[in-house]
Amino acid sequence: MGSVRARPALLRALGAAAPPEEVTVCGRTFRRGEIMKHDSWAATALYEDEAGTRITCKFNRQQPIFFIPMAWLGRWLAARESWFLRELADIETVPGDLGPVRAGGRVLPHAIARVFIAGAPLMKFQRVGDDFFPELLATLTTLHERSLAYVDMNKKENVVVGTDGRPYLLDYQISFRPPRGRLGRSWLIRALHRQLAASDLLHFIKHVGDCRPDQFGTRAIGLPPEPPVLLRLHRRAMKPLRAARRRLLVALGVRSGAGHAETELEPEDAVRRRLRRE
Numbered sequence: 001m002g003s004v005r006a007r008p009a010l011l012r013a014l015g016a017a018a019p020p021e022e023v024t025v026c027g028r029t030f031r032r033g034e035i036m037k038h039d040s041w042a043a044t045a046l047y048e049d050e051a052g053t054r055i056t057c058k059f060n061r062q063q064p065i066f067f068i069p070m071a072w073l074g075r076w077l078a079a080r081e082s083w084f085l086r087e088l089a090d091i092e093t094v095p096g097d098l099g100p101v102r103a104g105g106r107v108l109p110h111a112i113a114r115v116f117i118a119g120a121p122l123m124k125f126q127r128v129g130d131d132f133f134p135e136l137l138a139t140l141t142t143l144h145e146r147s148l149a150y151v152d153m154n155k156k157e158n159v160v161v162g163t164d165g166r167p168y169l170l171d172y173q174i175s176f177r178p179p180r181g182r183l184g185r186s187w188l189i190r191a192l193h194r195q196l197a198a199s200d201l202l203h204f205i206k207h208v209g210d211c212r213p214d215q216f217g218t219r220a221i222g223l224p225p226e227p228p229v230l231l232r233l234h235r236r237a238m239k240p241l242r243a244a245r246r247r248l249l250v251a252l253g254v255r256s257g258a259g260h261a262e263t264e265l266e267p268e269d270a271v272r273r274r275l276r277r278e
Contacts, residue, residue, distance in 0.1 A: 007038075007040075009063060010063065010065065012038055012039070012043070013038065013039065013041055013042045013059060013060060013061045013062065013063060013074070014038070014043050014059055014062055015063035018035065018043070019032060019043050019044075019045040019057065019059050020103040020104070020108075022103065023101050023108075023111075023113070024101075024103070025047075025098050025099065025101055026098055026099060029050075030047035030053075030055060031047060031048060031049070032047055033047060033048055033054075034046045036056070041061055041173065042058050042059060042061065042077070042173070043059045044056060044057070044058045045057055047113075054116040055098060055116050056095070056113070056114050056115075056117075057101055057111055057113050058078075058081070058112050058113075059074075059108070059110060059111045060073070060075075060110045060112075060173075061073050061074040061077065062074050071110065075109045078110050078111055078112050080173075080175075080177070081171075081172045081175075082112045083177070084175055085097035085114060085172065087146070087148070088142075088143070091139055092166075093135060093136070093139050093168050093169060094139065094169055095114040095116075095117055097112065097114055098113040098114055099113065101113045117162055117168045117170070119161050119162040119163050119164075120161055121156065121158075121159065121161070122157070122161055122167075122211070123156065124156065124210050124211075125210055125211060126161070126211050128161060128165070128167075128211055128212060129165045131165075131166075132161070132165065132167050133204075133207075133208050133211075133215055133216065134215075135166060135167055136159065136204065137204060137216075139167070139169050140153070140169075140204060143175075143197075143200075144193075144197040144200070147177075147178050147184075148175065148177055148193075149175065149176040149196035149197050149199075149200055150175050151174050151175050151176050151199070151200070152172075152174055153199070153200045153203035153204055153207075155171075156207060158170050159207070176192070176193065176196050178193065205221070
């Protein structure tokens with residue numbers, strides 16, 4: 001893979017800092033192990049206590065953008081993701097929230113701790129068991145029945161193939177929840193939820209097609225032949241934004257070539273696993 005470079009502090013959630021070497025969760029002390037990812041939005045690390053119990057901690061954005069404070073964003077992202085983990089605590093394939101994260105004697109409001117899931121991110125063309133995608137579909141269906149939507153289903157790395165062969169759905173940073181009150185019950189929010197839920201299912205079908213094309217189909221789960229309007233608009237908007245981000249990281253010397261993450265320090269765990277396979 002050659003030499004690697006970290007992003008500049010501006011493009012890292014914690015700036016030049018790393019996740020704390022030691023945290024306290026549920027009254028127990030955990031030491032930091034591997035840093036799984038550190039990008040513009042969050043740093044995620046594995047922690048372990050003396051008994052060998054492992055947990056995952058995620059530290060959301062704290063680094064200002066020039067003179068604009070961003071600590072508020074980190075607190076907001078942590079609070080809403082923690083809400084999702086608690087709301088879905090009855091689903092076995094959603095990792096449980098472990099409560100406040102403390103470091104240096106104080107609570108870190110921008111951090112969340114969750115149960116560690118032993119396994120590896122779902123990879124393209126990976127063969128999984130017969131029950132894997134039916135169980136993942138059941139998880140998505142439960143979200144949708146509760147007027148929620150996952151939203152980030154396009155990323156295979158958000159689905160972990162557990163060592164038990166089950167699908168675990170991680171990372172609810174941008175997931176959808178309706179606002180409280182009358183607005184949350186309005187036709188506009190209901191229409192938005194239908195669009196997002198349909199997008200979840202279309203991305204799900206894509207993963208099935210890559211890994212188990214013998215299972216399911218758009219008709220089998222009642223999807224329309226055309227992608228939802230919201231998904232088409234998102235694709236149109238995000239494509240140039242992703243290209244611009246890659247060009248910026250190449251210009252900064254963090255990435256090389258086409259701008260993929262192979263030369264970046266602390267990219268997502270899924271990227272590192274793919275490179276080891278290559």
